[in-house]
Amino acid sequence: MRTWQVQDVMTVDVLTVDEDTGYRTVVDLLTARHVTAVPVVDGTRRVLGVVS
Numbered sequence: 496m497r498t499w500q501v502q503d504v505m506t507v508d509v510l511t512v513d514e515d516t517g518y519r520t521v522v523d524l525l526t527a528r529h530v531t532a533v534p535v536v537d538g539t540r541r542v543l544g545v546v547s
Contacts, residue, residue: 511536
């Protein structure tokens with residue numbers, strides 16, 4: 496039986512937004528990319544939170 500690793504199921508091309516991104520823009524991005532959540536990052540790409 497195969498042991499799964501995180502790399503086997505993770506998303507590589509992650510959509511992110513910054514904290515100044517407008518709400519409507521986030522909704523449009525989520526809809527267009529068919530995802531249910533997006534990380535919010537700062538200028539150094541540190542995750543500040545998640546919008547879902």
